[in-house]
Amino acid sequence: MSKVSVRTYFDTAQAFLNEGKLKESKNLLNEVLKAKPNHLPSLLMKGRILSMEGKYKLAIENNNQALSIFPLDINLRLQSGKLHLRINELKKARVIFDSLEQEFPAIPQIHFQSAICYRKLNRLAEAESSYKKVLHVQPKHLQSVNNLANIYQLSHRYEEAESLYDTLIRSGIRDSMVYANKASVQFKKGNENEAEKSFLEAIRLNNKNVLALYNLSLIYYSSHKQEQSYKFLEMALTIEPKNVKLLSLKALFSYSNGERKSAKQQLKTLLKEYPNEEEPHLKLARIYVEELRFESVIQLLQPLKGNELLSDETHFLLGIAYDQLQLFSAAIDQLSKLAGHPKFALRALMTIQMIYSKCGEVDKYDEMMSRVIKALNQFLEGSFGEVDVPVYNLAYYPFDHNLTTKILKKHASNFERRINPLKEELNFSYNLIDSKRIKIGYLSPNFKVHPDSQLIKDFFKYHDRDRFEVYAFSLQKNDDDMYRFIEKESDHFVDLSYCSATEAARNINQLGVQILTCLSGYNLGMRMDIPALKPTPVQTMFMGYNESTQASWIDYVFGDCVTITEETRSFFSESIIELQTSYFSNSQMIPSNKNVSKEAYGIPHDVFVYGCLNHPRKIGPQIIQTWAEILKKNSKSILWLYRINEFTEKNIKKAFVNFGIAENRVIFCGKEPFRDHIKRLTLIDLFLDTPVYNGHTTCLEALWMGIPVLTIKGNTVSSRLCASFLTSLELEQFISDDLKAYINKAVEFAKDLTILNQTKEYLEKAKGGIGIFNVEGQVRKIEAAYETIWERYLKGLKPVHLKIP
Structure with missing residues (x-):
């Protein structure tokens, strides 16, 4: 075949390719390569066509053959990298792009493909760097601007991401995905009204934008606008009827609408069909959390943990489940990944702080407390948008009423704003017929x-x-x-x-x-x-x-x-x-018939037993120091505490040692069946309550079993409840107004057991119907x-x- 024929065949093949006639183009290229096997342009074009046909393995073989002839050709190498990228052979692609970036630092297309590879590897910082290299050489490379904004979004840098999307829009880009991406940022920032407008604009530009339709459905779902929510979800499913993300959301909607058994079955069916897809796992895990089935959450999500591209919500649900199952290291590992996430960061941070408390890590108390307060103030300022706050934990913090009230007001206001459309739709009336x-x-x-x-x-x-x-x-x-x-x-x-x-x-x-x-x-x-x-x-x-x-x-x-x-x-x-x-x-409690002894719990028989079997999360450095003072003043005493795990015991003992108390004077016990638990309380001479959050049920258990309880009266309901119990039983002498009085009373009561013994006899009689023990009267x-x-x-x-x- 002459040079003229090669040129003619190649040009015709190019024309066929431009017309979308891949088979005809490829046939002509094969003719060229028969006559001239090292015709580089034909090898490159054939590789492109094979890739367009989805025949990626054949395309790679074609490129490898070409590279054996032209090992240094930049276009062949770049195409090979793109092909490995397409079939997720990311390590092979990475080797190629690393080499190309070093040799040709001024070619933007190399950095662009390299950035895509880094993104797939979840190496966001390096992806960001590569996109910036593209923009350094080619400032108006709009796809890089968009992709860089996406990287910022994934890194929770929402202001920077939104700024770049706005740059694209101001440049005249009327692209549906740019508006959808901007809306995603607004949604994550908690600006749902603005997000709704941007998603609607994305759909106006392209009514088949499934991402925009999906997120609009979510927005209306979270606001209980069910009709609009279902409308947009069905529109998306019409376009992509087998989209697993859409089908998973539809099942979740069914669950929320009361079709709970069938919804869970739908999700389980999706799991069988799409075992590697995160979305059905995530939606079913969300249901399990609502049902408090935390072991099921772990069983469901644990197989996904090796996936580096898991969503933030999956990490969050895993963290919450690990925490509830007292697998604290695993919980912290998952929740720590959410430090910058506006939706999950606050709850993750407060949960981690509570885990440290449960594990007795009092040396981290002050640092974590300041971080929690900072985050809560950011919540009040609107930095996190309308996120859910674990307000049930607020009572464990020594906050003043002003801060707590502001947090609760904002939380309730956000909750009410979301529920109001549904409330207005139901518009309940009440039957007031006197009966x-x-x-x-x-x-x-x-x-x-x-x-x-x-x-x-x-x-x-x-x-x-x-x-x-x-x-x-x-x-x-x-x-x-x-x-x-x-x-x-x-x-x-x-x-x-x-x-x-x-x-x-x-x-x-x-x-x-x-x-x-x-x-x-x-x-x-x-x-x-x-x-x-x-x-x-x-x-x-x-x-x-x-x-x-x-x-x-x-x-x-x-x-x-x-x-x-x-x-x-x-x-x-x-x-x-x-x-x-x-x-x-306090309803009636029936202890077991178990014989309990100090020896069985490792308590010396000849010591005064101060006890506090309140949950360790109620114990902070201040009360540990206070208890250490009591133990110093009463050398013939020990303190009996409750532990969740070995970390609780190890860390709290370490804290006592730091305050000059020998380890063997602080003894721990674990969980026992309820009736055995209340029976063992009888080994305590004086129960020492915690200040910020009193023992509520635990103090009532002690009083019911005849054990005097010494408490400190704080400023909140949770810190004054034990004082309320004692007042109802006319045992005000066991109420302290401050830590100094608490220490003095604890020491004085141990010196002369007369008052404690009389109190025990009195409490036994009180079970007949005095104060909180008079349930019928209550x-x-x-x-x-x-x-x-x-x-x-x-x-x-x-x-x-x-x-x-």
Whole structure:
């Protein structure tokens, strides 16, 4: 074949390629290569065509053949790198790009492909550097500007990312994906209104932009605008009916809409079809977290951990599950990856701080506390957007009322803004026909063996059925003795565990419940979206969550004159129902018949036993130093503490050693079955309470078992509850106003056991019905409160502060 023929064949092949006639083009190139095997332009074009046909392995073979002839050709090498990149042979691609970048630092296309490779390897800093090299040589390379903005977005550098997207838009780019990418940043920053506008513009430019349709569906879903949410999801599925991300979201929507069993089955089916796809794993894990099935979360997500490109939410859910299962190192490893994430960083940081507390790492206390306060202030300033805050943890921090109230107000306001569209759509009315009995409902995720249920279980038995009809609404399905006890003792036991918020609220409303009492507040598992929909005319908060909710949908909280003072009352958004002495109660506890001895727990027989079996997360450096002072002043004493794991024991002992206390004077015990646990409390001579967050159930357990409890009265409900218990039992001498008095009392009580022995005898008699141990009497007070607030409602009177004699 002559030079003219080669040229003619090649030019014709190029024309066919331009027309999309790949087969015809390739046939002509093969003719050229038969006659001239080393015709470089034909080898390059054939490699391109094979790649366009998806025949990447053949394309690589073609390129390798060409490289054996022209090993230094830059175009062949670059094409080879792109082919390895296409089939995710990233290490091979990396070798090629590394060599090319060193040899040809001024060629932008090399840096561009290198950046794509770094991105696939999740080496974001190096990808950023390569894109900047492109832009240094070619400042108007718009694809690099867009991709660099995407890198900033992945690195949580949202201001920089948005600025680059704006640069593209100002340059006249009317590209749907640029608007969608900008909207993603706005959404992650919490600017949902702006994100909505940008996503809508992306769809206006290209109504088949699946990313924009997916995210619009999410935005409307989070705002409970279900009709719009489903509309955009269906539009996306029409375009990509087998898109696993869309199908996973559809299943999640079904779950939220009450189709819980079928939704989980849909996700499990997707897992079988797409075992390596993250999205169905993530959506099912989110469901398991809501159901408090943390072991299932780990089993589901653990196989994905080797994937370097996991989403931030997957790391977050893994971290939360590891924490709940007390696998703390693994939890910190996952949560530490979220330091800069606006949606997850705050909760991740507060969870890590709590883990350090659980593990007794008091040397990290001050540093972590300052980081948490800084992050919470950023939340108040709007830096994190409308994120969820673990407000159930706030009581563990020594914050002043002003800071806590601001955080709760913002949290409740964000929550209410999202739920309002659904609330307005439901627009519940109430049947106010006067009946003989007031219908009261208790809403809880903890109708099981749990401290909340242990305290309130006898309420269901003692309620006056001539005046009240009692409903128990369970948010979690359980199968233990406590669950069955409450199911038996209530007039109506309603399992809401498989209901959507809408369905649950409708059920409560249709049953005609007049007063709904929430037993768990913002705590884990308590679905506050249900009471937020206001299914009943009057709603109260009782026991399980002790501070103000700052929620407009809660009318009253129960309290007493010890826990809520004149000074702190103004920090409550709810009206307070003030019961005499203490608003808590203590249902009957039955210890085991187990013989307990000091020797069995490693406690010397001839020492005075100070004990605090409160959860370690309530222990900070200040109380450790205080306890060390007590032990120094009473040399014939030990301190008995509760541990979660070996780290708790090791770290807290180390802290005591630093304060001059020998390790063998601090003894630890672990978890035991409830009846055995309360029996072992009898080995304690004096129970030492924690200050910032008192032992609530634990102190009640000690008092029930006849053990005197010494407490410090703080400024919050959680730090004054034990003082409330002691006041109701007329044991005010065991209440301290400050740490100095606490130390002095602890030492003095140990010197002369007369008072402690008399107190133990008195507590045994008190179980007959004094103060917090008079559950039936407490129920009568609660019932008087219910009657009063219902009568006020019928008269059209607003909630006010009430004292119940």
